[in-house]
Amino acid sequence: MRKCEMCGKEGSRMEANHKELGRIMVCQDCWSNLYDKNSMTCSVGSSGGSCSCCR
Ligand SMILES: [Zn+2]
DSSP states (O other): OHHHTOOOOOOOEEEEEEETTEEEEOHHHHHOOOOHOOOOEEEEEGGOOOTTTOO
């Protein structure tokens, strides 16, 4: 089974680029949590765009 790398919960996961942990797969809840805490980097910036998580 797929497990969230943050909380271990099984289910669908989303990819997150954590500032300290690197690329991890987390559940929706943890993804939102990381987003809220601004703990993610994102790949949008490298392609010349910008997003709310890398201001
Ligand atoms: Zn989780």
